[in-house]
Amino acid sequence: MSPSALPAARDRLRVAIQKSGRLSEPARALLASCGLSWRESRDRLFCYGESLPVDLLLVRDDDIPGLIADGVCDLGIVGRNVLAEHLLQRSNGGADKYREWRALGFGGCRLDIAVPDGWQWDGPAQLRDKRIATSYPALLGAWLREQGIAAEVVALSGSVEIAPRLGQADAICDLVSSGVTLAANQLKPVLTLLQSEAVLAGPATPFVDAREELAALLLRRLDGVLRLKDSKLLLFQAQRQTVPALLKLLPDAEPPTMLQVDGGDTLALQALCHGAMTWQRLEDLKHAGARGLMVLPVERMLA
Ligand code: PRT
Ligand code: ZN
Secondary structure (H helix, E strand, O other), rough: OHHHHOOOOOOOEEEEEEOOOHHHHHHHHHHHHHHEEEEOOOOOOEEOOOOOEEEEEEEHHHHHHHHHHHHOOOOOEHHHHHHHHHHHHHOOOOHEEEEEEEEEEEEEEEEEEEHHHHHHHHOOOHHHOOEEEEEOOHHHHHHHHHHOOOOOEEEOOHHHHHHHHHHOEEEEEEEEOOOOOHOOOHHHHHHHEEEEEEEEEEEOOOOOOOOOHHHHHHHHHHHHHHHHHOOOOEEEEHHHHHHHHHHHHOOEEOOOOOEOOOOOOEEEEEEEEEEOOOOHHHHHHHHHEEEEEEEOOOOOOOO
16 A cells, blocks of 8 residues: 555544434433533534544444444444344455444344244244345344245335235344334244344454544543443441341442441441342341441442
């Protein structure tokens, strides 16, 4: 490659998120909680990063993997289902250029095979020689091959769930979250091909310019936010001899800070807990000797 053909060094990071849809608001909210803010453009396709040199590109979710592979965007927030489908589709051209960096804990759903309610399901072999409608032909095709099942994949771009009623297919392979859509179309889920959620996707190799440091900063903040999502700070007092039993009730807690109160056997404890702090748990702790229990939200943490 001649020096003039080298890609220009970039000192701003470009993150692609869904313009409008299920992932757009939570993706923005997550990035905002990492301290990012933007100036909106009039066409709302590009938002200039103000607090940090991290810009947003607002696009269709299906375009995000390709934009990263082609270097138009550096990072993207997209469903694992979309990323996995594109990775398989591009397996001979660009798939090795990007990968999942982090699971983000929202947009959860499953890619399921669903069959008409009336079928007596007795296993994947029942799909042999059947027509299966899907918007995920690469994922379904790969799974069928893996199972050694010869079936016809009917690729549709939308309204997959009505395909059996229209006579276009015998079964479907589609995203499911609550399952209400399947039920409304007299279908039942029988197999899960993929557990999905929104993920941060990025290049498989490090950046060679200032973007590397920016990406590392963003990841550090993201990890802090994700780690604290369900975390609470638990404060209470207890007699020294009850502490071992109390800590057994807190398997999801970081090692607590303990301070002696009044120079006696009473300790004040402070523990960061990562699981849900329900009333039942608090009552169990009280029963085991904890006093003055207090649960506080944790807003930010930097390890
Ligand atoms: O316009 P653009 O192409 O960007 O958006 P899109 O219409 O392709 O995507 P969108 O906004 O519908 O979904 C974006 C991402 O959200 C998906 O790629 C998944 O990663 C994730 N997600 C989470 C879902 C669902 N849950 C979901 N339930 N995507 C689609 N659905 C569909 C499902 O297939 C069913 O038809 O929503 C319907 C309702 O689901 P039930 O099971 O709750 O009835
Ligand atoms: Zn889409």
